Amino acid sequence: MRGNNVLGLIFSNMHEEQLRDLTENRTMGSVPFGGKYCLIDFPLSNMVNSGINKVGVITKRNYQSLMDHLGSGKSWNLSRKREGLFILPPFEAEVYKPNDQIELLASAQTFLQNSKEEYVLLTDSNIVCNIDYSDVLNQHVRTKADITVICHTGKIPAGMAAPAVYTAGPDGRVRDMLINPRTEGECCFGMNMMLIRRELLIRLVSDCVSRNLNNFKRDLLQRNLSSYQIYVYHFQGFAKLVCSEIAYFEASMSLMLPEVRAQLFDPRRPIYTKVHDDMPARYGLGAIVSNSIVSDGCVIDGEISNSVLFRDVHIGKGTRVENCVLLQDTDVSPDCRLNYVIADKNVLIKNERSLLGFQSYPVYISKGSIV
Secondary structure, rough: HHHHHHHEEEOOOOOOOHHHOOOOOOHHHHEEEOEEEEEOOHHHHHHHHOOOEEEEEOOOOOOOOHHHHOOOOOHHHOOOOOOEEEEEEEOOOHHHHHHOHHHHOOOOOOHHHHHOOOOOEEEOOOOOEOOOOOOOOOOHHHOOEEEEEEEEOOOOOOOOOEEEEEEEEEOEEEEEEEEEEOOOOOOOEEEEEEEEHHHHHHHHHHHHOOOOOOHHHHHEEEEEHOOOEEEEEEEEOOOOEEOOOHHHHHHHHHOOOOHHHHHHHOOOOOOOOOOOOOOOOOOOOOOOOEEEEEOOOOOOOOOOOEEEEEEOOEEOOOOOEEEOOEEEOOOOOOEEEEEOEOOOOOOOOOOOOOOEOOOOOOEEEOOOOOO
């Protein structure tokens, strides 16, 4: 892949209104996932693995935790004298408007104009997948497309905001595009990732701003179907769009499947994250662990099954944890029962507590709570 010819842009704040609890004090991109990762690690690692060495992360609000996680980009080999990682904060204080990609791109116009890459790869940060963008670029060049949108075939994820459904001809060119259609079966829906020429993106964003058009999908894509050659790229691998708390829980539970882990954490295309040096997990004499992800620094004295435990989680004696996602520094006291629970960071669950949710409605415990 001609990685030096592609500029990566990641939207770190998109779709936060669907995940209000987990994004109350953090961006969507810094939402923890999979025991030691953040959601932004997946698109960022995919870009690095595809040879892209200049990435801009567009932020809007609550980006302190994201900056702490990304740092200089060293963990992704993006700490460089030239190119590398760029954090693009808002240029002025404004009332937060969800999913305002046109406005965010307009605020990043200077960054786009000063870049020299021919293409721009746009992606949201809530997409859990392992994709090779070099295949996308090769198809884009081969078909002489103006825009290539990356799609996945299946049922539209529950809670997805304004999903775009594409109808393409045999050559892959988009013939029709529906936004938020009423469909229950499988379809070809957009993954909120696209490849476009940099100069064309600048021109389209400027045109939308001058006409007071603010909807990215409707005004930048759908309005230009007949004016430009827009093609679809069908991604066949595992992909989860985290667009609600239920989707977050389902994506976390899917990691229990070996075939999912094999696709998502392919050693040939590793997912990088910020390095934390910690002691290995410690298991007490009465600990029972089955089909779970347990991170460094955990102390397990109880029973765990089908759960994801982040760093420094403590499970007390006599406690049974099933189908749970426990974030960093969660402390579960002895003789508790947890089933279908999402606990944010620094949660303390006192002795003999029982918290029982459902697969379709997990119990959420906010950051720093004492239950």
